[in-house]
Amino acid sequence: MNIAKKICLLGDETVGKSSMAKRFADNAFDDKYKATIGVKIFNKNLEIHDGKSINFVVWDIQGGRDLISSPQQYYRGASALIFVCDITNEESLKAIDYYLGIVSEKYPLAKKMLLINKIDLVKDSSTVLSFKEKHAPSFNFIFSTSAKTGKNVIEAFTNLGTIL
Amino acid sequence: MKWIFIEDNEFDRDILDISFNEIKPELCADFSYTFYNNGTDFLKGLSNLECEIVISDMNLPDMNGIEILKKFKENDRLKDTPFLLFSTSLHQEEIEKAYALGADNYILKPDGFKATCETLLKIYSNYAK
Amino acid sequence: MQNEIASLNGILQLKLRGKKVEFSSSRSIEKYYKENNVTLSSEKDYLELVHPEDISKIENLLTRLRSNQVHESQIEYRILSKKMKTSWVLAHLNFYPSKKDETFTIKANQLDITFLKNHKTQLQRSNKELEQFAYVISHDLQSPIRQIWTYSEIIESKLDRETNSNLLPYLKSIQKTSQHMKQLTQDLLELCQIGRSELNFSVVNPQEVIESAKNILINEIKDSQAQINIIAKELPLKMTANERYLTDIFVNLFSNSIKYKKENSSPFIQIDYSLENNLHCFTIIDHGKGIPVNLQNKLFKIFKRGNKKQLGSVAGIGIGLSTVKKIIEIHKGEITIDPNFTDGAKFQFYIPVI
Secondary structure, eight states: OEEEEEEEEEOOTTSSHHHHHHHHHHSOOOSSOOOOOSEEEEEEEEEEETTEEEEEEEEEEOOOSSGGGSOHHHHTTOSEEEEEEETTOHHHHHHHHHHHHHHHHHOTTSEEEEEEEOGGGOSOOHHHHHHHHHHGGGOSEEEEOOTTTOTTHHHHHHHHHHTO | OEEEEEOOOHHHHHHHHHHHHHHGGGSOTTOEEEEESSHHHHHHTGGGOOOSEEEEESBOSSSBHHHHHHHHHHSTTTTTSOEEEEESSOOHHHHHHHHHTTOSEEEEOOOSHHHHHHHHHHHHHHHOO | OOSSOOOSOEEEEEEEETTEEEEEEOHHHHHHHHHTTOOOOSHHHHHHTBOGGGHHHHHHHHHHHHTTSOSEEEEEEEEEOTTOOEEEEEEEEEEEEOSSSSOEEEEEEEEEOHHHHHHHHHHHHHHHHHHHHHHHHHHHHHHHHHHHHHHHHHHHHHSOTTTTTTTHHHHHHHHHHHHHHHHHHHHHHHHHHTTTSOOOOEEEOHHHHHHHHHHHTHHHHHHHTOEEEEOOSOOOSOEEEOHHHHHHHHHHHHHHHHHTOOTTSOOEEEEEEEEETTEEEEEEEEOSSOOOHHHHTTTTSTTOOOOHHHHOSOOOOTTHHHHHHHHHHHTTOEEEEOTTOOSSEEEEEEEEOO
């Protein structure tokens, strides 16, 4: 049985939303940075467990905290929201609270997952741990990921799939 | 650099004019743009078209942006030229169809003056050589 | 008899003594029947001109009156003249059992309401036209509103802030007002659209829907220290509905209960559920100010909010409850307020099981 679920990515520019979507859908990574303009949709079918298969419809949008980047139409009908931040970019970590603020009130039914991206660039995991602890109550799942190496990407989506 | 806009709404064209004027200092010296009011006129001149980028509204009086995109990308000479779509809504089927036909971006039409300036600058920094 | 005008307005009476039935009627009705070649001297004669589809309705009511199930009732039915002209009649029946003997009387006041019925159809048609009109207007207003806002943005950017700083507040006002207009037209557009477009139904968990309604109102709940509890023994895990609209129903009802709470106390809201006749029945009870009985029939009409004296000063646009009603009707359900519940407000709505 195959169900389609809309997932929206949100986060600051350059955190790796598009790379995350590309790694998940195409299992590919492009080192060159190309800013996303507008909206793009990635599709991938994933088997969650026996018999249950989900067609992930991942919506990617330009990053940023201004209103252009967070229009209501983008989020409408989303089953889950994936927040992405860059562990090497402190501003993007702080921005998570901002994005939580925008969506919690309007889309309370959507499941929330936090991806702490670019984990391949980090040696010391203590900041990651404290960040995870701080945000644990606001999210259904938190994962450290690397779109570059692929670390935890499939795991993150699979886990999300179990609660969709 | 030459841009083409396919936009039938007079007000939206006016805002684009004003926005381009505003961001002019940040654009290259030979920057220019042209408007088309509908798809038919644009497609008529396809064989002679010279431009660096096309931005089309999804909702035109005679056809929709996807039809124009399709004909544009079927043209061997022009198929590598960036073609962007501006839309007032985000419908999954339309977005998927657009990218499947080779659209380079599908953008929610900016609302207001500041938003238009920012979007145009973003497009410029992405596509200017 | 010559001075009497033939009409369907008048009184009918049935006096029953054992098996004997005495029938009498006003002269006006007699004359009407006479003009239709019927001598009105009994119940049977009366039924001769009643529209065949409505006869069982009347007989049913008479049976209920006779067997003491009701003492008073109203009924609408059609009279078909010999020339095939249809008239609508509203009859108000009273049942008087005699204290002494076995006799009882049924008295009916009947009124020809044909003109009212025609008007009602016309009104329904006008209502539909008005709705479409509202839709078109709110849709067409969006563009000019956008333009006002955008041009004021442009002016603002071109103003020399130092020399024209006194003008900035005016521009800000223009922008604020146009944003407000944008919101109003969007709300109106949404209200018109409920029912125009295809509804997306999905399988939802009512408990989750109620939780999310509470989340949406989290600030109002915190500020008023409202308590919202599910008292139903069991909520279904699944039901078919439009998730967003179902959430809207609860948000609206909770929001109203919070707004119309009793002074100096916290809103206390209870949700009950039962499955009856293949219908999902939800009951929302609050122990607030309640709604005065004379306002209850106006409750679901747009923009009706009751005056300040009756409900205290409460802010808010009155679209809420009429939106709720519309949403429920789209689900082929119904919503009512219990007029006998006086310790606050008791709303009940049901949605057919799909």
